[in-house]
Amino acid sequence: MYFESISELITMAGHGKYVWSCVTISTFVLALVFINASKHFNKQLKLNTKLNNLP
Amino acid sequence: MSVYQAIKHWWHKLGSPVHFYHFAGRHLKWTSLLALLCYFTGLTWGLAFAPADYQQGNSFRIIYLHVPAAALSMGVYVSMAICCAIGLIWKMKLTFMVARSLAVIGAVFTALALFTGSVWGKPTWGTWWVWDARLTSELILLFLYLGFISLSEALPDRDTANKASGILAIVGVVNIPIIHYSVVWWQSLHQGSTIFKFAKPSIATEMLWPLLIMMLAFSLLAVSYVFLNTRTQILKQRIKRL
Amino acid sequence: MHPLRRKRLMLIIYIMLIIAIVVGLILYALRQNINLFYTPTQIINNEAPKGVNIRVGGLVEVGSFKRESDSLKSEFSVTDTEESIVISYEGILPDLFREGQGIVAKGQLTPENRFIADEVLAKHDENYMPPEVKEALEAKGYWQHDQQSQSTY
Secondary structure, eight states: OOSSSHHHHHHGGGTHHHHHHHHHHHHHHHHHHHHHHHHHHHHHHHHHHHTTOOO | OOHHHHHHHHHHHHTOHHHHHHHHHHHHHHHHHHHHHHHHHHHHIIIIISOOBTTTBGGGGGHHHHHHHHHHHHHHHHHHHHHHHHHHHHTOHHHHHHHHHHHHHHHHHHHHHHHHHHHHHHHHTSOSOOOOHHHHHHHHHHHHHHHHHHHHHHOSSHHHHHHHHHHHHHHHTTHHHHHHHHHHHSOOSSOOOSSSSSSOOSBOHHHHHHHHHHHHHHHHHHHHHHHHHHHHHHHHHHHHTO | OOHHHHHHHHHHHHHHHHHHHHHHHHHHHTHHHHSSSBOHHHHHTTOSOSSSEEEEEEEEOTTOOEEOTTSSEEEEEEEOSSOEEEEEEESOOOTTOOTTSEEEEEEEEOTTSOEEEEEEEEOOOSOBOOHHHHHHHHHHTOOOTTOOTTOOO
């Protein structure tokens, strides 16, 4: 690893708050988008299956 | 079957929502798994193993999110515009569904590019935002995406919605070269291109590799989202028809 | 190609062409407004308004940086390799500020072509490398301060 310790990985010589806020928010947003899309799909699939209307 | 006939056959199959539904269903698993693998590998490599930059120190690591998001925000828009053009010319409903999926993931990428760029700007440039050509045109791109999504949702008739949003998408393509060349054509705070240029990338190899992996990750995320979201649209459309 | 489809394709191409030309003309007409900053050459040529908030951009001239010992006041020259002007600034300078580096300052121009800045932002180029690589390039004499491949100075 480039950093000497995990705590150095977190602080990144003062830039940690910038880098890690980007990482956490980006990952969170992307996860949310996909989880949402998945939920919508499953809901729709159930509906179509009930109405017996599948491709 | 000759090559020409094979292509024609493939082209017509492509327009079939049923075919796309099953095609996307088959491939979604591996594209999303590979996307996840690339995402976490690229980030881990870039954040913890790549060396720090001589000038920007560790803040440069935001590049591993910012550049893929920004690059894909443009690539996805062009793909969306092409889908709309094909949809308008060949009157294919499926391409508009794909375009709508692309609009959502494209808007997300654009927002992430703007956000990560802003956070990166504070410790390096000294500001969260400036109205230079690059930043402003990327913000305009976000508005184009949102405009496209609004038009396609707000208009009650599907065909009118497709036509209106499709024309917006095509007209907005002019913004893409503006974003890319903004740092060349005008004086700006944002620097020039590091990788997207007709020259050797001006980034050290050990910093470049995780960046390429993240580019692949974001590309696969976009493809996966299109597969997932378009399948939902296809299912929805089958019920509407009743 | 199906004649109706060709017609639609042509229409799309025409629309794109017209939009490109219109947008191109608008951007060309507004180009000075789209530039984020004036260059020192433009300032010397009296192309920049005095007494209003404007931005100036350029490279910090090596050897020109002066700072008062017990205040945040500093003074430095900024050049575009042809002309240079002096900028006075009171405040904390960004981390990336150094001689030979690009900056963008916001402030007002005095009648004597001195620039009083209230904000100084640092520019950086598009090169990324670890410190060892930079030192190696410097040792070999391949290093130029803040080299920009797409120089707009």
